[in-house]
Amino acid sequence: MTGTDLTDRRRFGFTTRPYLAVDTTTGDPIGLDDLDIRIRWLLDLITAAETGLLTRLWHPATFDTLAAGHDSQGRALPKHGHVAAARLGWTPTYPDDIYVPSRVTRVVTAHATATLRTLTYRDTAIAALSARFDPVTGHLAPPASGEVYVPSAFARGVRRQLVARASLVDDTASGAKISGPATTGAATTDDGTSGAATSDGAQPTRLRITDIQTPPQVSAMARLAATDKQLAELTVTGDTLTLTVKLPTAAAPTGRAQWRAVRLTATLPPHLHGRAITAWHLPTLILDGRGLLLQCAATEAVPTSELSTATVAVGVDWSPSTLGAAAIASESPDGLISDFQGYTYDDRGLGIKLARLQQEGQQLHRKSARLRRLAENAPPKLRTELDAKIAVLDANRTAVGAKRGKINRELAFHFARQVTDYATAADATVIAVEDLSTLEPRGHGRVNNNRAAQSARRKAADALAHTAARAGVAVVAVPARGSSALCPGCDAPLSRPGGYHHAWCESCRLGGNRDHVAGVNLAKRALLGRGAAVRTRAGSLEIRSTEHAPVRKCRDKTGPTPARPRHRRVRRSVPRSTSCEGVNKSKSRPALQASVWDTVEPAASRDVSGSREERGSGPPGT
Structure with a gap:
């Protein structure tokens, strides 16, 4: 620490x-x-009121006000959402003859304002990207100098929305009939104007989020943090x-x-x-x-974690074969050193199980979509049968998703505990992880890219930050580009003489496991950029620039040895005596540990008065 x-x-x-x-x-x-x-x-009262408020505020003037951060009198908007909504006059409406306390209205306006503030960034990015969009070719022009940075994945998603809207405008201009409301259509503002293009198909130079998106859906939850x-x-x-x-x-x-x-x-x-x-x-x-x-x-x-005084760092590389791998780089009087012998996380087969569940969920989704297409033009009796089958498939898919969520949480916290113990044993004071906003799976096929995109990396990063903070170790996000392709010693491209999982540099004579080499690069970036780390609005640390310094391979072992299970020696010369009945009743063999959470002691038994075992709403239905 x-x-x-x-x-x-x-x-x-x-x-x-x-x-x-x-x-x-x-x-x-x-x-x-x-x-x-x-x-x-x-929850029904809160959801209905918030949905109506977001629908009424879904126009460009709302986002202009939030982007400026000032009200009509030039005063800065408060950080609390319900206070800012009261100053701007954003008040939800309820049905007649229904009484709702003012503190419930606080819950509604606080969450609605927070949602609109989050979408303000997206509105600004869409306006900048739409100005660079060519509706004829469907491509985005290069950004100009001084323009707000937009992640590439976000830009690709906005480009798809712009392409869909451009095709919709072309169909409307040519006189084609469009059945049903489109999700990418323009929203009408309070003054009666619309953000849609003209009838001749001309593309506006600046679009807003209200032109290509509808108001967001509201989740049924009551956030009591805004009340008293x-x-x-x-x-x-x-x-x-x-x-x-x-x-x-x-x-x-x-x-x-x-x-x-x-x-x-x-x-x-x-x-x-x-x-x-x-x-x-x-x-x-x-x-x-x-x-x-x-x-x-x-x-x-x-405990306090000082990033500026760190001399030993652990780099965590998100691996496609397992959840992650770690390696250590330390600072010495002669420069940066590492033994290039890292630690590969063993997911205990949970990764294969997650891949199987993901494939099962995708199959259920495809089958449900096919039945929906068949039910559109089916007779009423057959449509009822298809709807029942679709409901069963959707319920099974929801159950598969819930099971995947539990496994992802278990995997994330077990990974965080292992990496934190590895860093503590090495006396490391900082853990460098790849910035997930710059890490995009590509080049490994459609199935593998989708599998990597839906992995538990974000949950693992959050669990690692939470677990490492209790040990006094800081977690910082560093850029991911080139971490697995560049040599830590000379910053030259690496070769793959032994396949995808092997890396080698001819000039430096450095090599080893590809994930361990990437971990050394990430640890090096954390040590070199520790003075330029910034803290985001969410409270996490980020290093947004990369520096290079040669990492020398040392002969001494710098990293700890991961704990391995020791097998008990068995004398095989003497045969075992087995019971005549085929069952050995003298020994009780405990079941194998199925999960890392089996070691948690169960909670003490409490009074269950009023619980579901003793229903207070009458006898259960037969």
């Missing part, structure tokens, strides 16, 4: 579920089924989390009396016990297949 004082603060998230709900007015317990119904009423104690209050005592929130008692509440406070009790996850938590934040309420889920956040005190 770089220091022992817990001076840095880091926010992280976790999830939990309530096991008890009590009405604070009467003191009566509420069944979790009834609680889910009341939560659904709250009048709507929600959170307290944590020991390993118990208590949330008091006001919920409606009817689908359409007509007065203040139909909003009553409910006290929810949940258990903190075991991995949070004993940690230096400095603050607990109000959660986000969502409903999934199992009921109410609390997505909570907390601020934790972690």
Whole structure:
């Protein structure tokens, strides 16, 4: 570690579920089924109000205001979304004869403003890219000097939207009939004008996001972070989390009396016990297949990590064969050195399982799409049967996606724990990972590119930043271009004499595993650019420029030896005595460890009064 004082603060998230709900007015317990119904009423009110607000604000004037950052009187907009919306007069509307507290309106306006602020960057990029788009050839001209940088993947997506819109304009100009509303059509503004092109097919020089996109869909969730104690209050005592929130008692509440406070009790996850938590934040309420889920956040005190004084760095290369590989580079009086002997992560076969599940999900998607095409012109009776089959396929695809999500999370945190232990054993104070915004899978075929694009790299990067922060190790993102193709010693292109996974430099006589060489390059970029690191708005560290310095191969071993399982010696000269019945009852053989999470101790049994085992909403249906 770089220091022992817990001076840095880091926010992280976790999830939990309530096991008890009590009405604070009467003191009566509420069944979790009834609680889910009341939560659904709250989410329906929030979703309908936010959808209407985004639809009314979907015009260029909204994004011009947010891009300028000032209101009509020239004052700077506050950072809090609900305060900025109140200053700009953005107020959601509700149906008549329905009473909604003002704190619920805060939840609606805070999330709507945050969504529009995020889309403001996309609006600016679309305006810049549309000015360089040629509708005849369908290509983008090179950017001018001083233009805002746009990632290449983002530019390709916008170009596809511009091509689709140009073809739509050409069909409209030629008199072709277009059935149904197009998703890329222009949106009409409040003053009655539209961003569509003229009837002669002329392409505007500047398009906006409202011209090629529709308002975003709203997720059914209640973000309580924008409220205060009048709507929600959170307290944590020991390993118990208590949330008091006001919920409606009817689908359409007509007065203040139909909003009553409910006290929810949940258990903190075991991995949070004993940690230096400095603050607990109000959660986000969502409903999934199992009921109410609390997505909570907390601020934790972690050791200080100084990037400017780092002398040993670990480079993590995202590998196509496994999730990642790591290598070490250190700074010495003679320059940068490395032993070029890295560590390759063993995913324990989970990568093959993820590839199989991904292929299964794609097959279900293709079959569902084919049945939808058949159902369009099918008779009513046959269409009903096809719709039932489509519903089954969609449910199976959702289950496959949920299983992939669980495996990805397990894989990400296991990878983060392994790499953090590797860096701690090597006394490294910084971990360099490839910047995912500059890393695009290409050149390996359609199947492999798609498989690499859907891997758990983003989850692994977030898990690595969270796990390394608790150990006092800083995680910094460095550019990925050329890390696997250039020599760490002379910065010349590498050859592949032994195949794709082998790299060799004839001039420097350096070589080894391709992923380990890339890890050395990434660690070198982190050590050379540690003085130019910048912190993004999300709080992560980035190095956006690359420098070169020769890395010398040292004979001494600089990296730690990864732990390997030791096999017990077995005397094979003496045959084993087997039971006559074929079953050895004298020894109990425990089952193999199926997952890294099997070592977690189960939570202590709590009172299940009011849980789903004891329904408060009447007897279950037969």
